[in-house]
Amino acid sequence: MIISLVTMKGGSGKSTAAMCLAGQWHAGGRSVALVDADPAATILRWRETGSDFADIPTVAALSDGMAKITTEFAAAGRDRIIIDTPGFRSPVLEAAIACSDLILIPIRPSPIDFQVAADTAELVDEINGSKTGKTVRFLLSQSNRSSVIARHMRAEMEEAGYNLLDGQLSTRVVYGEAALAGSTPTFTQPKGVAAREIAELGMEIDALMGESRKTRSKAGSPRT
Numbered sequence: 314m315i316i317s318l319v320t321m322k323g324g325s326g327k328s329t330a331a332m333c334l335a336g337q338w339h340a341g342g343r344s345v346a347l348v349d350a351d352p353a354a355t356i357l358r359w360r361e362t363g364s365d366f367a368d369i370p371t372v373a374a375l376s377d378g379m380a381k382i383t384t385e386f387a388a389a390g391r392d393r394i395i396i397d398t399p400g401f402r403s404p405v406l407e408a409a410i411a412c413s414d415l416i417l418i419p420i421r422p423s424p425i426d427f428q429v430a431a432d433t434a435e436l437v438d439e440i441n442g443s444k445t446g447k448t449v450r451f452l453l454s455q456s457n458r459s460s461v462i463a464r465h466m467r468a469e470m471e472e473a474g475y476n477l478l479d480g481q482l483s484t485r486v487v488y489g490e491a492a493l494a495g496s497t498p499t500f501t502q503p504k505g506v507a508a509r510e511i512a513e514l515g516m517e518i519d520a521l522m523g524e525s526r527k528t529r530s531k532a533g534s535p536r537t
């Protein structure tokens with residue numbers, strides 16, 4: 314499964330979600346690889362700060378190398394290949410979208426994030442065109458489940474027909490603290506609430522993609 318974290322809004326939580334999911338699946342015994350498609354090299358720098366991600370192969374990617382890198386990781390048996398992308402439209406962002414099975418669009422509970430996430434979903438449609446078998450989901454990030462704005466956002470998105478994951482990454486200091494140690498809450502506070510929400514998110518995606526594959530072979534072409 315190739316997964317990209319994509320949105321043209323900076324700071325929405327792409328790198329955090331990429332690292333958290335990679336760490337979660339790795340800790341659960343999956344064979345994970347990371348692709349850092351952000352020229353700022355966030356993922357490469359993040360993992361080098363600590364040792365928890367030392368066993369997860371990570372490479373930088375340019376747009377013309379994306380297909381080759383992901384194909385090589387897949388051939389080497391990596392079953393969760395996670396691509397972090399820059400927060401602006403660029404050839405490398407488009408290449409990541411083009412080669413992914415699952416496109417996750419992180420969105421903070423704010424009107425601007427919402428608008429840019431919608432633009433991003435349009436870009437995804439434009440790039441994918443009539444290609445089948447792609448799954449697109451929105452992921453609430455830096456959000457508190459019970460807050461008025463987060464509940465409003467969920468309701469608005471459902472009404473607009475956007476597919477939002479039930480799982481989310483809530484606003485918690487532990488995300489930033491773990492990043493400072495080159496890690497994620499799965500390793501720094503494995504029994505904490507953040508580790509639990511990351512685990513739930515990973516399981517939701519596993520279930521979603523299992524179902525998606527079954528649906529695809531039956532129905533032919535679900536995009537979402």
Ligand SMILES: Nc1ncnc2c1ncn2[C@@H]1O[C@H](COP(=O)(O)OP(=O)(O)OP(=O)(O)O)[C@@H](O)[C@H]1O
Pocket residue numbers: 322323324325326327328329330351355398399400454455456482483484485486488489492
């Ligand atoms: N759930 C969270 N709780 C608290 N802080 C968070 C959370 N998710 C991300 N952050 C913080 O928000 C900031 C932006 O997050 P992140 O770097 O993951 O976003 P990004 O979309 O990758 O940004 P960019 O577009 O600049 O690459 C970071 O300082 C990060 O630690």
Ligand SMILES: [Mg+2]
Pocket residue numbers: 327328329351355397398
């Ligand atoms: Mg980033």
